[in-house]
Amino acid sequence: MTKNTFKSPLDKKELSEIKKRMFGKNPELPSYPFGNGPSILEFEKKFAKFIGVKYAITTTSGSTALTLSLASLDLPEDSEILVPGMSFIATANAVYNLKFKIKFIDVDENFNIDPLDVEKKISRNTKAIIVVHLYGRPANMDSINKIARNHKLTIIEDACQSHGATYKGKKTGSIGDLGCFSFYTTKNMTTGEGGMITTNSEKLANKIKLLRSHGYVNTTNNYTFSGAGYNFAMTTMQAILGIVQLTKIAKLNFCRKKIYDIYRKNLSNLNLILPKESITKDTSSACHLFPILFTEKLSENYSAIVKNIKREGIPFSITYPEPMFMAPHFKISYLGDCPMSEKYCKSIITLFTDFNISPKQAYTISKKIANIIKKYVK
Numbered sequence: 001m002t003k004n005t006f007k008s009p010l011d012k013k014e015l016s017e018i019k020k021r022m023f024g025k026n027p028e029l030p031s032y033p034f035g036n037g038p039s040i041l042e043f044e045k046k047f048a049k050f051i052g053v054k055y056a057i058t059t060t061s062g063s064t065a066l067t068l069s070l071a072s073l074d075l076p077e078d079s080e081i082l083v084p085g086m087s088f089i090a091t092a093n094a095v096y097n098l099k100f101k102i103k104f105i106d107v108d109e110n111f112n113i114d115p116l117d118v119e120k121k122i123s124r125n126t127k128a129i130i131v132v133h134l135y136g137r138p139a140n141m142d143s144i145n146k147i148a149r150n151h152k153l154t155i156i157e158d159a160c161q162s163h164g165a166t167y168k169g170k171k172t173g174s175i176g177d178l179g180c181f182s183f184y185t186t187k188n189m190t191t192g193e194g195g196m197i198t199t200n201s202e203k204l205a206n207k208i209k210l211l212r213s214h215g216y217v218n219t220t221n222n223y224t225f226s227g228a229g230y231n232f233a234m235t236t237m238q239a240i241l242g243i244v245q246l247t248k249i250a251k252l253n254f255c256r257k258k259i260y261d262i263y264r265k266n267l268s269n270l271n272l273i274l275p276k277e278s279i280t281k282d283t284s285s286a287c288h289l290f291p292i293l294f295t296e297k298l299s300e301n302y303s304a305i306v307k308n309i310k311r312e313g314i315p316f317s318i319t320y321p322e323p324m325f326m327a328p329h330f331k332i333s334y335l336g337d338c339p340m341s342e343k344y345c346k347s348i349i350t351l352f353t354d355f356n357i358s359p360k361q362a363y364t365i366s367k368k369i370a371n372i373i374k375k376y377v378k
């Protein structure tokens with residue numbers, strides 16, 4: 001077995017809650033028909049309160065949250081869905097797998113869907129926009145909301161990287177029609193694998209619950225089904241992890257912010273394009289990752305700099321090395337259509353902000369990167 005160098009995001013609190021709820025006097029079952037177990041329902045209620053919406057529906061992942069959200073809209077087959085050029089591939093695959101038409105939109109200086117490009121590319125068949133709050137930074141929701149209102153579009157927020165981020169006082173996932181969250185291990189809070197959909201619409205919440213569990217109509221034990229659906233129900237253990245993680249999210253996000261702020265301070269004045277402050281007048285970021293863009297001049301030495309950073313053993317990722325439309329199934333027919341997405345992916349590195357990085361390590365990491373960059377800045 002290869003040795004894992006990462007610390008577990010879970011501790012004794014999660015373990016004792018699982019023992020209490022699943023191995024105590026009145027043990028909960030590992031799972032319940034159609035995702036209706038007591039801990040699952042409790043997690044949904046608590047997450048809805050945390051985000052500030054009426055309804056939250058658990059699911060198996062951020063990917064299935066996106067799939068269910070799109071499927072719940074009952075869109076005609078030829079519907080077109082707008083998606084930003086930069087995100088994790090799951091955002092685009094949800095559209096692709098449901099066989100809707102996808103149109104990629106370029107990103108703005110915050111790596112989020114650019115409202116100006118949305119305006120340019122909307123067509124008669126456009127029915128929804130998936131807005132990703134990439135790296136934890138909320139997208140320009142005022143502009144997106146305005147466009148959506150004018151064109152009668154549904155907004156799905158992909159908040160898989162932005163648990164707890166706020167835009168003008170509202171949490172991401174509560175601003176559009178539907179919010180999608182991932183609880184994968186590396187996310188701001190985790191249930192191992194897992195996901196959640198948030199909404200204020202009773203109609204959409206009910207539709208999503210049906211779709212999530214094969215169209216199952218009620219929880220009494222009669223097997224009647226109202227239509228097609230999936231089995232995307234969460235397990236009891238995941239929900240218990242989620243309940244405990246939710247009690248830690250403020251602290252976890254605060255720790256990420258601390259690391260983000262250290263990177264930002266130590267990497268300024270270096271010909272690097274850094275993300276905005278963690279808290280601005282209108283937004284607070286969930287600081288999921290710290291993206292660093294190289295200026296055009298530095299980009300000429302991108303490969304050499306990345307090699308040097310690797311050689312120093314500095315933990316980092318290239319998230320993402322390509323816009324989503326470069327994946328073979330999108331046939332790269334969008335080349336040239338989203339120039340900023342292409343440019344950013346060729347000149348980005350992302351630093352981790354999670355609890356595996358202590359403030360002292362963040363200081364060392366940023367100082368080491370600064371020293372490497374200085375060699376290339378003339």
Ligand SMILES: Cc1ncc(COP(=O)(O)O)c(C=O)c1O
Binds near residue numbers: 064132183194
């Ligand atoms: C922006 C974004 N969307 C969607 C997903 C998919 O979430 P999951 O891995 O839980 O399916 C992720 C996960 O990495 C993500 O970062």
